[in-house]
Amino acid sequence: MISRRPVLLAALGLLASLAVPFVSPARADTGAEASAFVTHLADGAMQAMVGKGVSDQERASRFRTLFTTDVDLADIGRRVLGRYWRQANPDQQKEFLQLFEDVVVLTWSTRFKDYGGDLHHVITGTIDDGDRGVTVSSRVDRERQAPVNLQWRLKRTEGGFRVVDLIVEGTSMAVTYQSEYASVIRASGDRIDGLLSALRAKVAELRTPPAP
Template sequence: MRRFFPAIGAFLLLTGLLTAAPREADAQDARAFVANLGNQAIQVLGPSVSPAQRVARFRQLFQNDFDVPGIGQFVLGRYWRTASPQEQQEFLRLFQEYIVQAYASRLGEYGGEPFRVLGSRPAGDETVVTSQIDRPNGGRVMVDWYLTNRGGGLKITDVYVGGVSMKVTQRDEFASVIQRNGGRVDALLAQLRQRLAAAR
């Protein structure tokens, strides 16, 4: 019996080491993914780029690197289940373009401040990568990127800026619009169309 416990301990240690290695590899991949995304954004989205180019380039980054269907479904919340398939598809299309237009214009204000990846940590089946942007006035902005593996590749599922979740903020905003209009998803779709038309 005494020899049994060391054997179990060795087994647990071995399995712990075997599972830790893939997790660390996943964390390294996630950190490299965010660092590469940050560098791409700095290069293609700076103030020297025209607004039209900035929108086109950010659209490509958003489509390639973010889990747009998953984020969109989360943002629509419980109303996703009550929306028709046509409304779901139109929402995803409008939501993607709304985010692209809104954030591309904000990125035009970015002045090339240093972007640094600080580390990562596991969060359930996701990996959180923490980064920092140093501001010219000496301040700093902390950004947490939530990533998961979707279909063999990493995708961003949420971004926290200063502790505030991008997708939770959008969900609250959109839910407010739907609730003010009797739970009708088509009211949100109409408002998104209006906002996009005004931005053009």
Template sequence: MNRRTLLATTLAAPFALSVARPAFAEMDINRAVQFIQAAGQELVAAIDSPQPAAARRQQVANILRRAVDVPGVGRFILGRWWRVATPAEQQQYMSLFEETLIRNLSARFGEYQGVRFNLGRSQQRTEDDALVNTIIERPNSPAFSLDWRVGEVNGQPRVVDVIAEGTSLRLTQRSEYSAVISRNGGQVSSLLAAMRQQIAALAAREGR
């Protein structure tokens, strides 16, 4: 993956809906806003912690695991190839997906001490979910806007998608993963190999 693709991966991977929608209930917009605000405050506190970078990344990773519907993300992004994968490949994929997702996000957020999350306008998207807008400010970098799609998954609010500049990035990630498999004869194992390579590159960058 090139740098631009990796950035799309970093933003897109965490925020997707499950193929088999897991017990969604009506999402109250106020609850969605409070959820994103609380998660943002936790992330800022972890990022600005005086601990070493590796410890900050781990704190951020733990917050993301609680905030994001990781199983739903993985199932949606793999899409039709989930049914092609063997049970062993499904298990490997979910493990690699979580590690890729968490390493990408925790590394990116953890690099920017002084990050600020500002709430913008929010809207009820459907009965099932709401969009919560945030403006992310980073030192020495342009601010950017992200819309977090929040649904209620198994009775708890979870981030299920992210929209940047009007584009649902979960669809971008799904397309990229599908392209890797399609280019390699429909073999899910080719995607697993690419994910292992990406994890190795991320680990090397972190100095582990």
């Protein structure tokens, strides 16, 4: 009589192997590539913003290069304006995207220019969202200050990944701007020109050197 024990053990072994979560090489590669992309972008941004002996103009120029290369400005701009994007004509859309770029670049390139401590960026996880892209979680450790938790929402393109949103401590950059700009448009009688005028004033303010 043939013992059934080896067959039973083999079957149990097969079931056990099937119970182990399977991570496809493609998904593993995507996570690694997304992490590398975010690491490169974050390190470059921190160097541009925190570097010593760099003029405000040069710092803004460096950050603008990073921002326009690795961030999908058009995608974010459409989401920030929401239904108002469809109401805007092509010239208004073009001007909005340029002003929005100026606001983000001038705001973030100068916010940390006087920070003297060390910054250390650490990737803490990735989630493959399928067709929606990849979300990379990370943390910025700061000397004598609480760390900052980030989530980078990326989309895949033929040329690689691009950022479509940045979530800082649970607050979405795109959603925040969307709420602020929608309020300005409503206060202007639902006119896009009201927002454009406000953004022109904001950019002029950001470009004005602080009083000595």
